[in-house]
Amino acid sequence: MIFLDHNSTTRPDTAVVEAVREALETHWHNPSSVHRAGQEARRVVELARESCAALLGVRPRELTFTSGGTESIDLAIRGSLAAAPAKQRVIVTTGVEHHAVRDACDDLARRGEAQVRLAAVDAAGVVRLDALRELLTGDVALVSIQWANNETGVVQPVRDVAALCRERGVRFHCDGVQWVGKMPARLGTGPDALDCDLFSFSAHKFHGPKGAGVLYARPGVRLVPRLHGSQEQGRRGGTENVPGIAGLGVAARLAQAWLDGPAQIEIPQLAQRRDAFERAVLGACPDASVNGPPAPAPPAQRLWNTTNIAFPRLEAEAILLALSERGVCASAGAACSSGSLDPSPVILAMGVPPERAHGSVRFSLSRETTPDELAEAAGIVGEVMARLRASMP
Ligand code: PLP
Numbered sequence: 001m002i003f004l005d006h007n008s009t010t011r012p013d014t015a016v017v018e019a020v021r022e023a024l025e026t027h028w029h030n031p032s033s034v035h036r037a038g039q040e041a042r043r044v045v046e047l048a049r050e051s052c053a054a055l056l057g058v059r060p061r062e063l064t065f066t067s068g069g070t071e072s073i074d075l076a077i078r079g080s081l082a083a084a085p086a087k088q089r090v091i092v093t094t095g096v097e098h099h100a101v102r103d104a105c106d107d108l109a110r111r112g113e114a115q116v117r118l119a120a121v122d123a124a125g126v127v128r129l130d131a132l133r134e135l136l137t138g139d140v141a142l143v144s145i146q147w148a149n150n151e152t153g154v155v156q157p158v159r160d161v162a163a164l165c166r167e168r169g170v171r172f173h174c175d176g177v178q179w180v181g182k183m184p185a186r187l188g189t190g191p192d193a194l195d196c197d198l199f200s201f202s203a204h205k206f207h208g209p210k211g212a213g214v215l216y217a218r219p220g221v222r223l224v225p226r227l228h229g230s231q232e233q234g235r236r237g238g239t240e241n242v243p244g245i246a247g248l249g250v251a252a253r254l255a256q257a258w259l260d261g262p263a264q265i266e267i268p269q270l271a272q273r274r275d276a277f278e279r280a281v282l283g284a285c286p287d288a289s290v291n292g293p294p295a296p297a298p299p300a301q302r303l304w305n306t307t308n309i310a311f312p313r314l315e316a317e318a319i320l321l322a323l324s325e326r327g328v329c330a331s332a333g334a335a336c337s338s339g340s341l342d343p344s345p346v347i348l349a350m351g352v353p354p355e356r357a358h359g360s361v362r363f364s365l366s367r368e369t370t371p372d373e374l375a376e377a378a379g380i381v382g383e384v385m386a387r388l389r390a391s392m393p
Contacts, residue, residue, distance in 0.1 A: 007364035023243035048249025072200035072215035079223030084141035095349030147179035152292035153306025173198035181206020208251030212244030271304035284382025314359035
């Protein structure tokens with residue numbers, strides 16, 4: 001099997017599996033208990049918090065453990081809205097966010113609890129800062145914009161967004177789920193740091209376990225909790241998922257070691273590998289095109305691991321099933337993957353015509369993907385497309 005669906009999830013590292021196992025077997029006690037066994041479990045949680053904090057360059061107490069990206073985002077959005085003054089009922093976001101953001105915003109709008117304003121994006125899916133600026137009026141409670149897109153890998157100018165929000169005194173949440181572990185992510189005010197108020201990420205996107213995530217909140221940023229309880233400084237009630245958090249901590253340490261060392265050579269190599277795959281697929285399927293900035297796309301514009309290719313007049317679902325039969329795992333927009341034939345709202349928001357959006361497929365690499373796997377996969381994609389086209393009426 002050739003797994004090119006790493007934006008959905010990644011293989012947990014061996015050391016991560018070991019940490020999860022050890023937490024289950026040895027540190028299964030409740031970290032809120034005062035006895036020694038409980039305090040050992042607490043130590044596991046706090047060590048993991050330190051590793052996550054080191055990865056972001058922040059202080060451990062600024063982090064809240066959650067059940068993953070979706071919950072972190074939910075707490076950031078609803079917790080901010082609930083903490084904002086009554087006259088601030090607007091959330092500003094874009095049409096290319098992950099459905100964790102989109103669905104939370106739609107739900108708040110449907111209930112009449114918030115008004116949602118979408119900042120326009122350009123044809124590459126990048127937010128237009130001039131359009132965003134116009135929307136930042138005194139009634140805005142929160143801006144939520146992702147760092148990198150899960151479907152296209154397109155990178156948003158989040159530092160400029162943060163500066164704009166700071167200038168207007170508006171709170172900024174950044175969805176960093178696809179960025180963390182793949183690229184350096186320093187939060188705060190130093191050079192190259194991202195000066196956001198809230199920041200979400202999730203372990204299973206960088207070789208950690210599923211069901212463990214983090215919400216960073218800058219000191220002084222008030223949130224009304226969604227789950228009440230004394231844990232996580234009262235910001236998120238519920239007994240902590242010690243095995244998941246232990247695995248997340250190890251994944252964070254490994255990601256940092258990779259980013260500080262090998263990544264500096266490997267990221268450009270991985271991007272070239274992805275570009276070569278893209279060229280091979282486009283060569284085999286002349287009417288196909290890339291959704292997002294075309295290759296060679298530097299990692300500052302498009303994550304080194306992602307390519308989203310439109311195959312006109314075909315359906316993504318049929319392509320994914322045919323690829324899966326040949327042993328290649330890829331993915332499509334959220335709606336397609338849930339069995340519906342609706343094209344991805346993200347791809348549509350970029351202005352891609354529906355006949356292209358319907359046949360758009362995402363291939364995503366991990367730091368473990370090899371050139372041989374990509375060459376073989378490109379050959380299979382070409383053959384599958386030729387077969388699907390030949391069977392069209
Ligand atoms: N945000 C982005 C950009 C994502 O890609 C994902 C997951 O794919 C999420 C949020 C949700 O994260 P989780 O799966 O941990 O709930």
